[in-house]
Amino acid sequence: MTTLTPIGLVATAVSNPAAVNPVPERESLMTAHPHNEIFAPDPAFAEQANAGPDEYERASADRLAFWDEQARRLDWSDEWSEVLDWSDAPVAKWFVGGKLNAAYNCVDRHVEAGNGDRVAIHWVGEPTDDARDITYAELKDDVSRTANYLSSLGLVAGDRVAIYMPLLPETYVAMLACARLGLTHSVVFAGFSSAALRSRVDDAEAKVVITADGQFRRGKPAPLKAGVDEALGSSLDSVDGPAESVQKVLVVRRTGIDVDWQDDRDVWWDEVIPSQSTDHTPEGFDAEHPLFVLYTSGTTGKPKGIIHTTGGYLTQASYTHHVVFDHKPGKDIYWCTADVGWVTGHTYGVYGPLSNGATCMVYEGTPNSPTEHRHFEIIEKYGVTIYYSAPTLIRTFMKWGREIPKSHDLSSIRLLGSVGEPINPEAWRWYREHIGGDAVPIVDTWWQTETGAIMISPLPGATATKPGSAMRPIPGVEASIVDGDAKQVPPEEQGFLVITEPWPAMLRGIWGDMERYRDTYWSRFAEEGYYFAGDGAKWDSDGALWILGRVDDVMNISGHRISTSEVESALVGHDSVAEAAVVGADDATTGQAIVAYVILRESAPEDTDRLELIDELRATVSREISPIAKPRDITIVPELPKTRSGKIMRRLLKDMAEGREGGDTSTLSDPSIMEQIRTKGTRG
Numbered sequence: 001m002t003t004l005t006p007i008g009l010v011a012t013a014v015s016n017p018a019a020v021n022p023v024p025e026r027e028s029l030m031t032a033h034p035h036n037e038i039f040a041p042d043p044a045f046a047e048q049a050n051a052g053p054d055e056y057e058r059a060s061a062d063r064l065a066f067w068d069e070q071a072r073r074l075d076w077s078d079e080w081s082e083v084l085d086w087s088d089a090p091v092a093k094w095f096v097g098g099k100l101n102a103a104y105n106c107v108d109r110h111v112e113a114g115n116g117d118r119v120a121i122h123w124v125g126e127p128t129d130d131a132r133d134i135t136y137a138e139l140k141d142d143v144s145r146t147a148n149y150l151s152s153l154g155l156v157a158g159d160r161v162a163i164y165m166p167l168l169p170e171t172y173v174a175m176l177a178c179a180r181l182g183l184t185h186s187v188v189f190a191g192f193s194s195a196a197l198r199s200r201v202d203d204a205e206a207k208v209v210i211t212a213d214g215q216f217r218r219g220k221p222a223p224l225k226a227g228v229d230e231a232l233g234s235s236l237d238s239v240d241g242p243a244e245s246v247q248k249v250l251v252v253r254r255t256g257i258d259v260d261w262q263d264d265r266d267v268w269w270d271e272v273i274p275s276q277s278t279d280h281t282p283e284g285f286d287a288e289h290p291l292f293v294l295y296t297s298g299t300t301g302k303p304k305g306i307i308h309t310t311g312g313y314l315t316q317a318s319y320t321h322h323v324v325f326d327h328k329p330g331k332d333i334y335w336c337t338a339d340v341g342w343v344t345g346h347t348y349g350v351y352g353p354l355s356n357g358a359t360c361m362v363y364e365g366t367p368n369s370p371t372e373h374r375h376f377e378i379i380e381k382y383g384v385t386i387y388y389s390a391p392t393l394i395r396t397f398m399k400w401g402r403e404i405p406k407s408h409d410l411s412s413i414r415l416l417g418s419v420g421e422p423i424n425p426e427a428w429r430w431y432r433e434h435i436g437g438d439a440v441p442i443v444d445t446w447w448q449t450e451t452g453a454i455m456i457s458p459l460p461g462a463t464a465t466k467p468g469s470a471m472r473p474i475p476g477v478e479a480s481i482v483d484g485d486a487k488q489v490p491p492e493e494q495g496f497l498v499i500t501e502p503w504p505a506m507l508r509g510i511w512g513d514m515e516r517y518r519d520t521y522w523s524r525f526a527e528e529g530y531y532f533a534g535d536g537a538k539w540d541s542d543g544a545l546w547i548l549g550r551v552d553d554v555m556n557i558s559g560h561r562i563s564t565s566e567v568e569s570a571l572v573g574h575d576s577v578a579e580a581a582v583v584g585a586d587d588a589t590t591g592q593a594i595v596a597y598v599i600l601r602e603s604a605p606e607d608t609d610r611l612e613l614i615d616e617l618r619a620t621v622s623r624e625i626s627p628i629a630k631p632r633d634i635t636i637v638p639e640l641p642k643t644r645s646g647k648i649m650r651r652l653l654k655d656m657a658e659g660r661e662g663g664d665t666s667t668l669s670d671p672s673i674m675e676q677i678r679t680k681g682t683r684g
């Protein structure tokens with residue numbers, strides 16, 4: 001269905017009253033330029049869709065009543081007295097006084113409804129002969145056993161548990177067991193360094209760390225527990241003393257590689273969990289009880305622990321998963337390719353789909369292990385119907401070539417999703433054509449760790465789409481695009497994306513730092529009470545919303561958020577580096593790539609091999625943060641471009657990194673600097 005009919009977009013023209021968007025002109029749609037194509041919802045898809053255009057009207061007629069209705073998708077042990085209490089803004093309370101258990105909603109209730117035999121997780125390991133199916137009934141038993149074990153350790157609701165694991169069934173079980181007990185989990189991406197793990201364990205004062213001996217990466221086992229030992233201060237490589245808060249480390253045997261063992265602290269999962277009772281009665285927790293903390297980069301070097309709740313979060317996770325992915329329980333095979341280390345893995349890998357009784361694909365490895373066919377083999381074998389992935393992976397598939405997806409039967413797919421960064425129109429079209437058989441809807445979903453769930457996205461049966469546009473806020477969400485004075489910008493003009501009304505899955509703060517919470521998100525438009533998302537955006541003249549990327553010092557590398565200052569501080573942590581400036585430069589595959597400019601210390605040995613040093617610096621960043629944060633280019637320069645007041649002019653470095661010549665250098669303290677960098681820099 002590639003017809004460029006004008007229907008759809010007009011019918012569902014953005015009716016967000018707060019945004020007061022221009023009503024799209026029929027004419028402008030009829031003459032749509034090929035690069036401004038519009039895909040109306042396929043009538044056959046719309047016919048069976050979970051949400052139609054009336055959803056927008058119902059939501060805008062009474063937003064709180066609308067969310068009240070969505071909360072009833074879940075089972076609550078206690079009813080709430082008020083939908084929203086915003087009197088303590090910017091800290092919201094949703095579903096005041098309501099009580100529920102997130103794990104009960106994601107697991108038990110499906111078994112009670114007679115769907116215990118339905119597969120909850122089709123798990124596929126990285127080694128090709130390694131796969132397991134887990135039904136809802138089995139998941140309930142595993143979660144109950146694990147909950148019983150964790151309570152036997154004396155953990156009580158409100159305690160924190162760190163989870164540092166590859167994508168295993170046990171990872172799901174661990175998260176859900178925490179949720180069942182009201183233990184706030186903090187999942188740390190297993191690709192993060194031990195230093196990153198340590199700072200997160202300390203910040204949240206986690207009492208238990210759940211991990212695995214190792215993980216399979218590109219066909220080989222790689223250690224993971226060793227990183228935990230280093231993080232917790234129990235290995236020879238540890239730099240800090242022991243992590244005070246941690247009492248137990250629970251270790252899943254995944255690869256069988258050798259591990260060091262600390263008898264009073266470490267326990268094997270398979271020695272303590274299977275013997276536990278499967279009887280466990282879930283308790284209802286307050287709607288506002290913190291379900292999890294997830295750390296994400298901000299504009300300073302210190303990651304922020306984003307706090308999410310039980311009731312509001314689960315309501316929006318469940319609702320959006322239902323309407324944006326048009327998910328049909330018992331029929332769809334749903335695959336969100338994100339790792340649980342990121343918010344996408346939390347909301348659309350675990351809580352959204354499981355709350356809706358979904359059958360989820362979970363794949364442990366990388367898309368090219370053992371070959372570049374892996375994702376397509378999985379789609380074909382399991383009959384995946386909904387596939388939710390990221391632009392960076394789509395562009396990687398494009399690079400590998402269309403012949404790869406073409407050699408598989410992908411006809412089971414009926415919906416595609418994208419998240420993490422703006423999807424360029426070429427990648428959008430390729431995705432639809434080569435993965436979606438030129439027929440299926442694509443939902444480009446904008447949201448953030450902080451928003452907890454999807455905020456801006458088409459509804460596949462109700463909203464026309466344009467390649468590259470996230471289209472419009474979902475029902476129940478109010479967004480606007482404003483200038484620096486909080487005034488709405490006219491169409492085609494760039495402004496700041498703001499959320500103008502509270503939403504159920506919104507973050508409730510930053511762990512241990514509520515001041516930073518107010519500052520980061522609510523001070524920019526304090527008078528209006530708008531949430532400042534940190535993204536630039538525009539409406540086009542058809543009323544479609546385009547996300548234009550970050551407006552702060554946060555980079556987006558393959559959909560992963562990394563701050564320039566985090567990388568800078570890792571670089572200056574190296575003995576030879578005096579100063580560093582980092583920028584995100586456009587990159588054809590990863591969206592942005594990290595480009596660093598460093599000045600060496602006077603004390604750096606004269607005879608240092610500069611290219612070797614550059615390699616060492618890359619390794620330092622990888623070790624301090626993660627391999628994801630490794631700079632693509634590092635240039636050793638004699639000086640950095642600075643204003644007279646000493647502020648580094650990153651804009652000029654970004655221009656240089658993206659190959660543009662001659663930005664305005666008139667405010668530089670020394671205008672010849674850029675020329676010196678160009679001619680005297682050593683780049684590697």
Ligand code: WT7
Nearest residue numbers: 344419420421422444445446447448449547561
């Ligand atoms: C930032 C949030 C939400 C899950 C993954 C990332 C960018 C996210 C889109 C999209 C354009 C997007 C934004 C946002 N972003 N989705 N569909 N189109 N940009 O979560 O790490 O919290 O990053 O990712 O810049 O602010 P995150």
